[in-house]
Amino acid sequence: MDVGDEAVIDRGGLDALIAGLRSTGFRTMGPVARNGAIVLGEVAWSGDLPLGWRDHQEPGRYRLEQNQSPELFRWAVGPASWKSEFFSPEEVVWRTSTSDGQVTLTEPDEPAGPIAIIGARPCELTALEVLDRVLRGGDVPDNRYAARRDDAFVLVAECGTPAGTCFCTSMGTGPSAGTGYDLALTELVESEHRFYAQVGSAAGAEVLAQVSHRPVTTDDRSARQAVLARAEAQMGRSLDTEGLPGLLARNLEHPRWEEVAERCLSCGNCTLVCPTCFCSDIKDVSDISGAVERQRRWASCFDLEHSYLHGGPVRPTTASRYRQWLTHKLSTWWDQFGESGCVGCGRCIAWCPVSIDLTEEAAAIRATDGAVAAGEGRTS
Ligand code: SF4
Numbered sequence: 288m289d290v291g292d293e294a295v296i297d298r299g300g301l302d303a304l305i306a307g308l309r310s311t312g313f314r315t316m317g318p319v320a321r322n323g324a325i326v327l328g329e330v331a332w333s334g335d336l337p338l339g340w341r342d343h344q345e346p347g348r349y350r351l352e353q354n355q356s357p358e359l360f361r362w363a364v365g366p367a368s369w370k371s372e373f374f375s376p377e378e379v380v381w382r383t384s385t386s387d388g389q390v391t392l393t394e395p396d397e398p399a400g401p402i403a404i405i406g407a408r409p410c411e412l413t414a415l416e417v418l419d420r421v422l423r424g425g426d427v428p429d430n431r432y433a434a435r436r437d438d439a440f441v442l443v444a445e446c447g448t449p450a451g452t453c454f455c456t457s458m459g460t461g462p463s464a465g466t467g468y469d470l471a472l473t474e475l476v477e478s479e480h481r482f483y484a485q486v487g488s489a490a491g492a493e494v495l496a497q498v499s500h501r502p503v504t505t506d507d508r509s510a511r512q513a514v515l516a517r518a519e520a521q522m523g524r525s526l527d528t529e530g531l532p533g534l535l536a537r538n539l540e541h542p543r544w545e546e547v548a549e550r551c552l553s554c555g556n557c558t559l560v561c562p563t564c565f566c567s568d569i570k571d572v573s574d575i576s577g578a579v580e581r582q583r584r585w586a587s588c589f590d591l592e593h594s595y596l597h598g599g600p601v602r603p604t605t606a607s608r609y610r611q612w613l614t615h616k617l618s619t620w621w622d623q624f625g626e627s628g629c630v631g632c633g634r635c636i637a638w639c640p641v642s643i644d645l646t647e648e649a650a651a652i653r654a655t656d657g658a659v660a661a662g663e664g665r666t667s
């Protein structure tokens with residue numbers, strides 16, 4: 288098998304594929320239905336995946352239901368993103384120990400074995416690539432993140448059932464897989480439960496070659512196209528990206544920022560569920576023995592302290608912090624990294640406790656673009 292090859296496997300083939308990855312030392316992780324949500328957990332076989340579960344998502348709402356469907360990937364995205372496996376929400380960077388008056392710095396051990404992701408969505412893979420440019424690229428890469436990503440195996444599950452909050456089509460990140468995966472599967476259920484497999488890397492080719500598979504037929508190809516077309520037609524939301532970075536940049540004083548701030552709680556949920564937010568805080572903690580631990584945890588631009596410079600925070604109001612969040616995702620990310628900071632996963636919409644929807648906010652500003660003179664409606 289080679290990169291670009293395609294084949295069809297059944298559920299037994301998927302099990303053999305997972306077993307093959309585990310036998311070569313991978314920790315196989317994937318989506319699992321637990322405590323009323325699709326979260327990330329160990330996947331030892333296909334039965335650990337969310338069999339028959341479907342999610343329903345709208346602004347401020349998330350609900351799961353299960354039926355008798357044999358489908359394993361009949362949901363969109365859960366609250367947890369793959370970011371957390373490569374860039375931990377909270378971790379020790381190093382700790383000191385003292386022996387014979389000598390102080391030694393040690394880094395904690397990594398979990399045994401690289402990670403194999405079983406069933407990332409195309410938008411989630413794009414989100415990892417966005418994070419790569421921040422944490423793996425550049426002059427000062429995050430070594431731990433880079434090592435975890437370098438060793439990872441990524442199996443993408445193309446999306447057939449987007450949620451009401453999804454807008455990946457607008458962002459060009461789904462529902463089909465682009466590049467960067469090792470293997471991509473499309474789940475097909477009519478007439479026969481099977482998976483359309485595409486090879487994206489030499490590692491993917493090696494894994495697929497070892498499991499029972501058959502050639503792709505015209506019917507398989509048509510079925511995959513139908514799944515993707517249906518997903519595009521069912522996309523819950525859209526975002527007009529035409530000229531969006533410039534639109535937001537020239538509307539920094541728009542009164543909409545104050546209007547949304549009347550609802551926004553500055554809770555930071557949107558930043559925590561976002562698969563591309565990368566801000567973190569560093570804290571040094573010491574104990575009575577004199578040992579010191581450097582800890583890193585995710586931070587949010589909605590925290591008042593986040594913009595603290597000498598003398599006080601430069602974004603003291605909720606309006607200024609919401610503006611920072613939205614304009615960074617959709618506008619200034621382009622200046623920094625040459626791409627959007629949003630992949631259209633919709634998590635920030637579903638998990639906002641007051642149903643704030645960034646597609647709606649961007650559309651509202653577009654609708655009154657130019658109606659506000661500079662200097663009016665100041666937000667900080
Ligand atoms: S901004 Fe919202 S929709 Fe965009 S990637 Fe982040 S969580 Fe997903």
Ligand code: SF4
Binds near residue numbers: 553589638642
């Ligand atoms: S937009 Fe929603 S999720 Fe984000 S800080 Fe405001 S209230 Fe919280």
